[in-house]
Amino acid sequence: xxxxxxxxxxxxxxxxxxxxxxDPEQYVFKxxxxxxxxxVEQISWIKNEPDWMREFRLKALEYFLRRPMxxxxxxxxxxxxxEIVYYIKPTxxxxxxxxxxxxxxxxxxxxxxxxxxxxxxxxxVGAQYESEVVYHSLRExxxxxxVIxxxxxxxxxxxxxxxKQYFGTIVPPNDNKFAALNSxxxxxxxxxxxxxxxxxxxxxxxxxRINAENVGQFERTLIIVEPGAYVHYVEGCTAPIYSAASLHxxxxxxxxKEGARCRYTTIQNWSKNVYNLVTKRAxxxxxxxxxxxxxxxxxxxxxxxxxxxxxxxxxxxxxxxxAFAGDGQHQDAGGKMVHxxxxxxxxxxSKSISKGTGRASYRGxxxxxxxxxxxxxxxxCDALLLDEQSRTDTYPxxxxxxxxxxxxxxxxxxxxxxxxxxxxxxxxxTEAEAMSMIVNGFIEPIxxxxxxxxxxxxxxxxxxxxxxxxx
Amino acid sequence: MAEHTPLxxxxxxxxxxxxxxxxxxxxxxxxxxxxxxxxxxxxxxKSTLAYVIAGHPNYEVYEGRILYKGENVLELPPDERARMGxxxxxxxxxxxxxxxxxxxxxxxVNSVRKARYGEDKALTPREFRRLLREKxxxxxxxxxxxxxxxxxxxxGGEKKRAEILQMAMLEPEFxxxxxxxxxxxxxxxxxxxxxxxxxxxPNMALLVITHYQRILNYIRPHYVHVMLDGKIAIxxxxxxxxxxxxxxxxxxxxxYAEAAS
Numbered sequence: 001x002x003x004x005x006x007x008x009x010x011x012x013x014x015x016x017x018x019x020x021x022x023d024p025e026q027y028v029f030k031x032x033x034x035x036x037x038x039x040v041e042q043i044s045w046i047k048n049e050p051d052w053m054r055e056f057r058l059k060a061l062e063y064f065l066r067r068p069m070x071x072x073x074x075x076x077x078x079x080x081x082x083e084i085v086y087y088i089k090p091t092x093x094x095x096x097x098x099x100x101x102x103x104x105x106x107x108x109x110x111x112x113x114x115x116x117x118x119x120x121x122x123x124x125v126g127a128q129y130e131s132e133v134v135y136h137s138l139r140e141x142x143x144x145x146x147v148i149x150x151x152x153x154x155x156x157x158x159x160x161x162x163x164k165q166y167f168g169t170i171v172p173p174n175d176n177k178f179a180a181l182n183s184x185x186x187x188x189x190x191x192x193x194x195x196x197x198x199x200x201x202x203x204x205x206x207x208x209r210i211n212a213e214n215v216g217q218f219e220r221t222l223i224i225v226e227p228g229a230y231v232h233y234v235e236g237c238t239a240p241i242y243s244a245a246s247l248h249x250x251x252x253x254x255x256x257k258e259g260a261r262c263r264y265t266t267i268q269n270w271s272k273n274v275y276n277l278v279t280k281r282a283x284x285x286x287x288x289x290x291x292x293x294x295x296x297x298x299x300x301x302x303x304x305x306x307x308x309x310x311x312x313x314x315x316x317x318x319x320x321x322x323a324f325a326g327d328g329q330h331q332d333a334g335g336k337m338v339h340x341x342x343x344x345x346x347x348x349x350s351k352s353i354s355k356g357t358g359r360a361s362y363r364g365x366x367x368x369x370x371x372x373x374x375x376x377x378x379x380x381c382d383a384l385l386l387d388e389q390s391r392t393d394t395y396p397x398x399x400x401x402x403x404x405x406x407x408x409x410x411x412x413x414x415x416x417x418x419x420x421x422x423x424x425x426x427x428x429x430t431e432a433e434a435m436s437m438i439v440n441g442f443i444e445p446i447x448x449x450x451x452x453x454x455x456x457x458x459x460x461x462x463x464x465x466x467x468x469x470x471x
Numbered sequence: 472m473a474e475h476t477p478l479x480x481x482x483x484x485x486x487x488x489x490x491x492x493x494x495x496x497x498x499x500x501x502x503x504x505x506x507x508x509x510x511x512x513x514x515x516x517k518s519t520l521a522y523v524i525a526g527h528p529n530y531e532v533y534e535g536r537i538l539y540k541g542e543n544v545l546e547l548p549p550d551e552r553a554r555m556g557x558x559x560x561x562x563x564x565x566x567x568x569x570x571x572x573x574x575x576x577x578x579x580v581n582s583v584r585k586a587r588y589g590e591d592k593a594l595t596p597r598e599f600r601r602l603l604r605e606k607x608x609x610x611x612x613x614x615x616x617x618x619x620x621x622x623x624x625x626x627g628g629e630k631k632r633a634e635i636l637q638m639a640m641l642e643p644e645f646x647x648x649x650x651x652x653x654x655x656x657x658x659x660x661x662x663x664x665x666x667x668x669x670x671x672x673p674n675m676a677l678l679v680i681t682h683y684q685r686i687l688n689y690i691r692p693h694y695v696h697v698m699l700d701g702k703i704a705i706x707x708x709x710x711x712x713x714x715x716x717x718x719x720x721x722x723x724x725x726x727y728a729e730a731a732s
Binding site (some may be wrong): 419444445 | 548
């Protein structure tokens with residue numbers, strides 16, 4: 001029987017023959033290391049962008065260079081901006097074959113039983129061929145509804161007015177150092193537009209998007225949900241995302257208009273050399289609902305605090321965040337809720353797990369502006385420590401400028417109790433099985449919100465993380 | 472001819488916790504088809520014995536052996552003992568938040584079945600659900616029980632029933648019931664005891680640990696042992712339990728002191 005590797009290579013070569021994988025027009029470009037005006041101009045030139053986007057990038061570069069490195073969160077002192085390649089033309093990146101993946105990641109794929117389609121996706125272009133078939137009918141249906149779902153580069157070319165109207169309005173380029181960096185060198189990401197009253201019942205999955213750079217270093221996503229519309233966007237995949245680059249810095253902007261609802265689900269498992277520094281923010285208008293479901297595994301350092309700005313009465317925001325910090329990792333994650341208008345409500349539920357030398361921090365902000373009375377906000381952060389060594393911290397910031405508000409905050413730290421392990425083991429579960437069952441139970445309030453296949457894979461991933469951690 | 476191997480045997484067991492010896496030379500032989508009751512006052516070492524049999528990591532064994540099917544299980548972790556067919560119904564079962572009874576039981580049942588009957592003997596989800604429904608019915612438990620989180624927010628009676636449900640699902644050959652009667656009202660006690668009686672068969676054995684004689688009216692033991700100060704002080708037939716109920720533990724203590732002097 002052919003091994004998955006052989007099978008993948010076969011599919012890859014088949015695709016190359018049939019579909020012209022080495023398209024001469026898609027030439028490969030790789031920027032030199034480091035970042036300056038020239039590199040940014042090159043990126044913009046290669047993408048053949050309009051002037052306004054080039055100017056946007058160059059302005060952002062200035063902000064990036066001017067801003068100091070943030071020191072309030074995780075330790076970023078080892079991050080060297082001069083050693084990073086900021087742009088690689090997609091063809092090269094997508095051409096990465098199964099063989100180029102490190103052994104441990106391939107092994108993890110095997111053990112996870114990653115669906116074939118997803119494997120091919122992860123291995124490169126083969127997946128796009130495969131997903132094109134699946135995607136085709138979805139695409140037709142979306143088109144009929146007037147939904148736009150394309151990669152960001154395409155959106156700049158084909159929907160310039162829409163992009164220009166909203167791009168950078170929720171996360172301005174000067175918002176923070178990494179948002180500035182992304183604004184200067186962004187590439188790839190998704191653009192989603194859902195017209196008024198349209199409910200997209202199938203979750204839009206980034207990896208079904210074609211002609212796109214799926215996993216970029218500096219992807220930029222913009223989602224616009226018109227009044228009364230609904231969309232669930234699912235990003236990333238649960239298999240370890242291998243990146244040779246050591247920095248991932250995305251920006252996600254979402255606009256949820258009156259009575260609309262948007263849910264954004266991410267489960268990411270970066271390879272353990274990556275700094276994952278992401279700015280995610282949504283604005284929710286009258287009676288709109290924005291929900292972030294955010295799972296962070298892998299990476300060396302993650303700093304990610306999905307935010308909702310509650311702009312008009314009746315707006316509601318929710319963040320469900322789960323973070324797993326294994327050996328040598330620091331997950332600094334949480335959420336931000338900014339109540340600008342009265343009669344708005346929010347909830348942040350954060351669950352973190354620390355193992356070995358791993359450190360998980362909850363960092364969150366609830367801000368209530370003056371005049372935003374009758375606000376209800378609730379924060380729950382629970383931390384689970386798997387051993388004596390592991391560490392957790394909680395930084396719950398509250399800035400409340402209004403008196404008629406109801407704010408709740410609960411935080412718990414627990415350890416996996418010996419009694420729990422013994423109990424489960426006495427029923428025939430190995431120590432590792434018992435440990436992952438306890439952990440999966442701990443994050444259950446979040447996994448139950450995930451699409452089933454993601455919940456299953458998240459549980460499996462945690463079981464894998466747990467192996468070798470005991471006995 | 473090969474020597475007869477009892478199902479379960481304890482030889483000169485000395486064990487304790489944090490250097491403090493609690494069991495001071497326990498001996499016990501249990502054959503298939505037998506129900507043994509272990510009685511004794513609080514602090515006599517009954518629960519310690521239950522934990523040591525199951526392999527609780529906090530307890531230390533200083534001397535002696537515990538043989539199950541002829542194998543010394545003291546070297547084995549608790550999960551291996553369970554996969555060999557041993558079971559402990561806990562006096563104080565631990566809550567595992569977020570883990571449903573059904574999910575937990577499916578993993579447990581299948582790991583035990585695979586180990587005992589072969590890799591291909593795991594239950595399919597459908598077979599599992601059928602078995603679970605059957606056992607829930609036997610213990611007069613509501614089906615919604617399966618979707619509740621393991622022991623979380625369970626009443627005392629529900630916890631004990633849940634322990635017996637697990638026993639019913641795992642089909643052990645040797646089970647220890649640690650104070651299964653405590654905290655049960657008379658109706659719940661009867662249901663639980665009925666369940667145990669239905670599960671009992673000549674191929675298995677039970678060790679029923681109890682402070683009171685009450686449960687033994689429903690689960691009739693073949694042998695009764697009384698533990699005092701970390702040793703089995705006296706053993707007898709079912710009549711011993713009745714005598715104890717009547718005369719109290721002081722009577723055994725007096726007898727034991729007399730015999731020892």
